[in-house]
Amino acid sequence: MLLVMPKPSAATDKKSDKELVPVKQQPIVFPPQGYQPTPLNALLANALDLTAPASAVLLKNRKNAWVQLAGHPGSFAPASGSTIWKRQPGREVSESRVYKSLVFESVSQVMPRLYREVEYNGNIFIEIEDLLQHFHEPNIMDIKMGTRTFLESEVSNPKLRSDLFDKLMKVDSSLATDQEKQQRAVTKLRYMQCREQCSSSALLGFRIEAIRLAGQPPNNDLKNVCTRSQVMDTLQLFVNGKKIVCERLITRLIEIRTKFEASKYFKHHELIGSSLLVLCDHNDCAGVWMIDFAKTQLIPDLTLSHRDTWRPGNHEDGYLTGLDNLIDVVGELLRRHTTDHVTSSSSSSSSSSCLSSRHCSTTPSSHV
Ligand code: I3P
Numbered sequence: 001m002l003l004v005m006p007k008p009s010a011a012t013d014k015k016s017d018k019e020l021v022p023v024k025q026q027p028i029v030f031p032p033q034g035y036q037p038t039p040l041n042a043l044l045a046n047a048l049d050l051t052a053p054a055s056a057v058l059l060k061n062r063k064n065a066w067v068q069l070a071g072h073p074g075s076f077a078p079a080s081g082s083t084i085w086k087r088q089p090g091r092e093v094s095e096s097r098v099y100k101s102l103v104f105e106s107v108s109q110v111m112p113r114l115y116r117e118v119e120y121n122g123n124i125f126i127e128i129e130d131l132l133q134h135f136h137e138p139n140i141m142d143i144k145m146g147t148r149t150f151l152e153s154e155v156s157n158p159k160l161r162s163d164l165f166d167k168l169m170k171v172d173s174s175l176a177t178d179q180e181k182q183q184r185a186v187t188k189l190r191y192m193q194c195r196e197q198c199s200s201s202a203l204l205g206f207r208i209e210a211i212r213l214a215g216q217p218p219n220n221d222l223k224n225v226c227t228r229s230q231v232m233d234t235l236q237l238f239v240n241g242k243k244i245v246c247e248r249l250i251t252r253l254i255e256i257r258t259k260f261e262a263s264k265y266f267k268h269h270e271l272i273g274s275s276l277l278v279l280c281d282h283n284d285c286a287g288v289w290m291i292d293f294a295k296t297q298l299i300p301d302l303t304l305s306h307r308d309t310w311r312p313g314n315h316e317d318g319y320l321t322g323l324d325n326l327i328d329v330v331g332e333l334l335r336r337h338t339t340d341h342v343t344s345s346s347s348s349s350s351s352s353s354c355l356s357s358r359h360c361s362t363t364p365s366s367h368v
Helices: 010-020 039-046 052-060 062-069 094-101 106-110 151-155 162-175 176-183 187-200 227-236 245-263 319-339 343-354
Strands: 075-079 083-087 114-120 123-129 139-145 206-212 269-272 274-279 288-293 295-298
Touching: 062 176, 094 114, 094 123, 094 295, 106 245, 106 288, 114 176, 139 319, 151 187, 162 176, 206 227, 206 319, 227 319, 245 274, 245 288, 245 319
Parallel strands: none
Antiparallel strands: 075 083, 083 123, 114 123, 139 206, 139 274, 269 295, 274 288
């Protein structure tokens, strides 16, 4: 789920930056002194199943976000001026294990940096790089990867959940069978597969989970963005019709694919519920990172293609199918932009305003 705070005014932004960006070595106060929960805080806390882009946007409104989020069992909290804390489910450290295992592989260059694990109030957090710091009021998109979005353990999980039935009815009430309507509950497997079918996960191996255009409220009502053309329309909005941004995204996506394919680790690990975080700003800086590895797990004795069709037991997740299709879709978008209103001079000047290649893709790709 994506949660984004309203964009602060320029004045507020400046003031809060000044007041709240802590000195690097300053101890992290969590929650801040004098914090009192309010009904609004409680509401926000309940919506704290955050993705990295959302939490990073919250950092832009550091003062409000800090006061509203801290003290509750949220998934994210601002840490230093350039890092965020992400709460780990239970006391698991599986996500940091992924980061640590990949540190000597080149694919780590397309992931946020891991700084440390932190224990606070009985919860385990990982402190990771805040990717938004490299952009100026960017458009933000979270793309969930894979044709399969649930763990194989769900296949044998008979538990009926009424909360997922309610969510299913919101996605598409015509999907529920008579029996499901009677019991007003579905298994997680059933819900997750319906979500895949109603979105582009089943067809393309990725789905746009949430998008936030600079200066606008977030949109996470994308559960029915399903067809290739619907996906393309959403991507078109995201890149704001800019050819140079499409070029940079493709370059970066191809880099991610190359590094992923070269990774020994991913040959034996399935990636479930993992996302790509996509950012671009008005300087035409654009970047993509692999995020969310809480459900990345070792599959011993199998070599995964990440492209083969899933059958229970083969653990294929369709991650690379999704990446292939995403590259293809952005490529088609690029070809549509034959009359790009962004001139080459503006693109070259924006290149110079971009950050290091780790953060912003600047070299257009010649092959898609
Ligand atoms: C949720 C989404 C989450 C999933 C969650 C689903 O559906 O698929 O990824 O958590 O399962 O309810 P939606 O996007 O429609 O809100 P996991 O990735 O942890 O499985 P949950 O309800 O069991 O937390």
